[in-house]
Amino acid sequence: MTPPNILMVEDDPPIRTLTARALQEHGYIVRTASTAPQMWDALRAAPADLLLLDVMLPGTSGIDICREIRKTSDVPIIFLSAKGTEMDRIVGLELGADDYIPKPFGVRELIARVRAVLRRHAIERPPADRERGILRFDGWTANLPRRELTSPDGVAIELTGAEFDLLVSLCDNAQRVIARERLIELSRTRLGDSSDRSVDVLISRLRRKLSADDRPAPIVTVRGIGYMLNVPVDRL
């Protein structure tokens, strides 16, 4: 199996070199471009498995490039940007980027996110399935790009990153029992520095946050095996 092929578009030479080197050291094949035209040339020469795209590029913005690429291709895109505000993050993700890494970032975080995006992309084929960004279950709504959870009453519910990832893993395997070991593995993929809390603690927090006065959270414990989301999930 050939290692994933990453195309990185970044105008700052030192960052370009340093990041490329870090990725190569983790086994990825990296090509670099410093402008949008160079990127198009590189893409014509050979397809990429993942794009690392700087938002602030001379000439064209990374957001415009992302919009352009999404017209024809489904390649995973991760934004790199010095703009770290919530709004930029949301704009980028809603345009169809897969993740957003604010600068400055550490190598561990970068590798973890690249790995998670590639993994998600491999699982979620065929491409039509990628359109989904919103999960509905038992009245609850989880917006994946925004990482937001809304209760059946329309109330915004804040979750930690690890809790949200765990919930998504449960949704991905709705109405099936997932072993605790598998859940640990799944929830570890996203962030390198993800919490080392036990799955049991995260599950009990999720239950508390997803419970209302009149009804319990739709998560059941299967003794000795693992956990299960016991309601169907609709993907929009």
Add this chain to the structure above:
Amino acid sequence: MKLFERRAFGLFGQIVAILFAAVLLESAASTFLYERASQFSITGDKARRLAEHLVLSAKLIEEAPVAERDTVASELTTSRYHLTWQERLTNPPPVSPKLEVITRQIIDWEPEIQARDLRLYLQSPGRHGTISGAIRLDDRSWVRFSARDHIGQLDLTVGRVLSTLVPAVALVLLASLLILHTLRPLRDLTRAAEAIGQRDFEPVPMRGPAEVRKVISAFNDMQRRITAMIADRTQALAAVGHDFRTPLARLRLRAERIADPEVGPEIQHDIVEMEGMIDSLLAYLSGDIDQPAGEATRSDLAILCATIVDDASDHGHDVVYAGPDHLVMAVQVVALKRALLNLVDNALHFGSRVEVRLRDAESWVEIEVGDNGPGIPDDQRAQALQPFARLDSARARDTGGFGLGLSIVERVATMHDGQLSLGISHLGGLGARIRLPRR
């Protein structure tokens, strides 16, 4: 009133106009009062006594020789009626109104007086109500007389006091309304000056006298310049903060390649600290702390607090949450989360144990972030809320920020019509409380 708004009369012109209106009204009122004097009447009894006294006196003086007439006149003078004899008639006081009704009353009783050319005047209206007058004798000399207390005893006192008071009061009212109107643009200006720096630039409407318009115009220009200057500086500062991130990003990637197991992590720690400073600076400068990004979202505050606590405790800190499981309220959730993160970060910086408490009262909700650190002395708490605050040199070092944390929190509280107060936590350190009104 529209006239004043459309055309810029000078302040001088307006005051002259006000005075002119006042004088006009005053003279109109007096004229009216004197006009009414001619309608004054006295009781029939008094008219009769006055008539009889006049006829009698006239006859007695007529009969006396010219040399003795003065003496006779003074002999006929009583406490009520004063008489003098004059060879020729001197002019009556210029503004004495004629008393036509009373004249008619007297003539009705003693028709003989009509031939004597009776003239009656009201002397000093509004005071004693003295009637003065003159009648002609056969040899064309005159007897002047004045009768005290005739009109003063009439039931006109209240009416006359009122009729002098009413125009005066109306005059004062009208004048104050006009002056108030003239000064209104100045009050607008005052209000605008007070609002500088508290809300966005809003030009003061151009109206009022020419002098005031000039001041307003100058003020608007000044306000525009100040706003532009602040915007420029803010933009420059934000750009600098923003540009720092690129070299920081390089530095961070480079630091990871440092082989020395001690130096590498230390540099990483410094970089994280610098990142924090830039983040707080950009958050402080960005509009979304000042102006809500959109409608308030119904959010579960209890879960928000619990999640912030969970996140901190997942990173190995001793942070606990105390409060209800659920509490739904409409808030600016991004801003509020930022504020709570600031408070928790701050608490963790100075203390080792932190507790986030949520209290729910009928009209407000209070979130307290308390720590077991050294706290802030009473007299320095207000200062701690100032942007770029540095309390004392010992505390200031290594705070991991520009001292913007608490001022950001305060602005977020204000955005929700709430307030931030600093006190003592039950853990012994600082207790920062955000109180939000329930809506």
